[in-house]
Amino acid sequence: MRTTFSAIAIAALATVSYSTLAFAAPSVSEVLAANKAATGAAPKQTVKVEYAYSGQGMTGKVDSLWDLKTGMWVDAAVIGPATETQGFDGAHSWAKDASGAVTQQDGGDQKALGTNEGYRRANMWWQPNHAGAAIVSDGEKTDGGNSYDVLTVTPKNGKNFDAWFDAKSHLLSRVVEMQGTQTFTTTLSDYRATDSVQIPHKIHVSNGAAQYDQDMTATSVAFLSPRPASAYAAPKVVLNDYTIAGNAKETTFPFHLYNNHIFADVKVNGKGPYQFIFDTGGINLVTPPLARELGLAAEGHMQGNGAGSGHMDVQLTKVSSLQLGDATVKDQVFAQIPLDSMDNIEGVGMPGMVGFETFRRFVTRIDYGAHTITLIKPDAFDPKDAGTAVPISFNGNTIEVPATYDGVPGTFTIDTGNRGSLILNSPFVAAHAQFAKYSIAPEATTGWGIGGPTKSHVIRGHNLVIGGQTVAAPVVLLSTATKGADADATQSGNIGGGVLKRFVVTLDYGHNKMYLKPVTQPVSDLDSFDRSGMWINRSATGYSVVDVTKGTPADTAGLKTGDEIVSVDGKPATATPLYETRARLRNDAPGTVVKFTVKRGAETKDVSVTLRDLI
DSSP states (O other): OOOBOOSSOOOOOOOOOOEEOSSOOOOHHHHHHHHHHHHOOOSSSEEEEEEEEEETTEEEEEEEEEETTTOOEEEEEEETTEEEEEEEOSSOEEEEOTTSOEEEOOSTTHHHHHHHHHHHHTTGGGSGGGGGOEEEEEEEEEETTEEEEEEEEEOTTSOOEEEEEETTTOOEEEEEEEETTEEEEEEEEEEEEETTEEEEEEEEEEOSSGGGOEEEEEEEEEEEOOOOGGGGSOOOOOOOSEEEGGGOSEEEEEOEEETTEEEEEEEETTEEEEEEEEOTTSOOEEOHHHHHHHTOOEEEEEEEBOSSSOOEEEEEEEEEEEEETTEEEEEEEEEEOOGGGGHHHHTSOOOEEEOHHHHTTSEEEEETTTTEEEEEOGGGOOGGGSOEEEEOEEETTEEEEEEEETTEEEEEEEOTTOOSSEEEOHHHHHHOGGGGGSOOOOOEEEEEETTEEEEEEEEEOSOEEETTEEEOSOEEEEEOOSSSGGGOTTOOEEEOHHHHTTEEEEEEGGGTEEEEEEOSSOOOSOSOOOSSOEEEEEOSSSEEEEEEOTTSHHHHHTOOTTOEEEEETTEEGGGSOHHHHHHHHHHSOTTOEEEEEEEETTEEEEEEEEOOOOO
16 A cells, blocks of 8 residues: 655646647747746845745645755745645755654656746746757647647656747746656735735645645745755754664564465554554555544544555544554654544554555565564664665655666555555556567456556566565566556556565665565465456455456356355355455465355355466
């Protein structure tokens, strides 16, 4: 499960309707010259703007500082219960998240987006040769009765965005920009002069749904003398909000592996234990039922996205303490997300999640062989026996590593919340025709994220290589997604528990390193794929059939979407955990006959499914 969240900017796909006029538009040079004349020359190098914030069910303030020469910038926000800071130091994006941890954000398109923001704020398109950017005219367009000169701008080290300049005032009116898999539309209005320079006093971010709209209104604007580069650099932060009992250097506790997902007991505000999922693709969160049980108040109304084409609503709450083994993390902002709606999909209750904010505080060793997690104080960690070091970069709350699949290099998310072995994102698949050479199974439901079911074609191809470690012929999902994390063109794919379970995985977020050391124990349930051809979820009477792939054993046997499986080989389906039945349908030998008792409406009948390899 992959979740992105920010108190400052979370938006979904926004749409803009317009028509292209028939007459010739001004040239790029003419548009930018008119914009420069209309905006006015800044009297000093630094701009400071204070904004009142309203949106996503919360209010707050944002203080912005940027450099008109270099494009460096920093935004500090206090919104609802969260305090966050984001910046760009001229070379790297960085963020201080709501937990207080600081990370360099160069994964995905984070660095490019930081570059874009600095380019726009500093009006670098006025510089000679547009400061190295590629700029082309997209013509004159109309929207809502107004005319705009539209330029498509690709800054050096940035990514393309559309800039809409009002054809009458020549001021920048709109920016349309892809961020990950989403399109953000930012509207700038209410221009007012400060020291003869026109500054937009209203900024509106639209996501196409009013409940997620965001507005910032300038309350103070000032031009200042140059600030040192340190004003825009990531701050040095020493986190002191965690302890390990007895001042120990580390703590170790057991976990269960269900569906290749990590579950372990934690206590929240001294209560529990509760079995949380541990997800390197996620964040610290509690579900609404657990929040109610603990008496936690929540606020806000944001959009949380991940795998799948849909989304979940996100609120924010505060947790006084999270206890993991003998470690305690204190005074944290948690997301409140209805992850409990996925209990039947997982077959295991999920009252909460341990994610990025916790991993960021420790060096985390996940021993898939021993089924233990060890949290180590960063200053006590010795990497000499940790295994092969692999560099990691941050893309929001997720981590990425360089790897190659079938000889093709790429950047892949490391995601303990991915039950599979390797997902190749749909843009990466489309860009490399060589993947079509494999024997490809029909499209099927192959996973489920917070955005709903995900579909893929499945192959067993060549090798995955990570940091010199070779994973031979893993099961690979060729995503067919058009929305959600698996459609993200900024990443090649996602490496999940099916690969990671081969290793002792050590995560040193503070030094941007992951270590892989092969486990010494035999690895079970390895690189197998469902042999029935159906996706089942837990239900009150057993299992619900939610997808059947055409031409597979389940289809041939006559199973249909909506069927209720009430027994398996004569044993009540409610008596066997969902993850055990799924594992059986993957691992029982081809030719095995599995007998299901199925309810379809008022009818009950027996269905025999003969398992066979589908890849």
